[in-house]
Amino acid sequence: MEIKPGGNIALKVPRHRWTETVAFYRDRVGLPVLRELPESTAFAFGTMTLWVDRVERQSQTDVWLELTAEDPGAALAHLQSPLRDELEPLGTVDGHWTSDPAGVVLLLRRG
Template identity: 35%
Template sequence: MKAAFNPGKNIAIKTPAHEYAQVVHFYQEILGFKPLADNASDPFESVCFAFGDKVLWIDKITGLSQSEIWLEIISDDIAAAKKYLEQAGCHIRNEIEPLPDALNAFWLSSPANIIHLVTDK
């Protein structure tokens, strides 16, 4: 059975530590996006902004050489989604960042190396 997939509400820009302040300044001061209250306990510094009906996360990542965009996908059946994606030759990438134990999710890489959080929430 093929699982259903839909866009999630979160977009993350993983930002090198040396560019973090400038990126936050760009979205907050230059574009005028409104920061949201921190709604997750990340292991790194981050700022969230309202981005239409999405949440834009700017995450400060030590050791990163360039920014990366990470997207969220919602599935109605995580087990079926993972099996389907693996059978389709996709790469599950759970080693890239720990997920909370209570989160029913996994990390997926697209053929263009864009990271996706596949979750049921």
């Protein structure tokens, strides 16, 4: 079973910290902005994309990571991780939300 890093990292930021967090990565760190949406800003982060997402009802920042595998269901079983698909709609993404033992949310998608 081969599981690899995906191309995305997401910071889920409380609403009251979002504007200053976006400004920090844009203005102080100097990361290039790739995309701006009403609730999310994407930055070039080396070979990855760093998404800073505004979350209305959250008190602290969470880091979410992306992993890829040819068979996301088999990878989920291999990791022995919980199914967490209630977290966010996956739309057309072939995969699952899960988490590691520390509670870090992982998007495990076909790749």
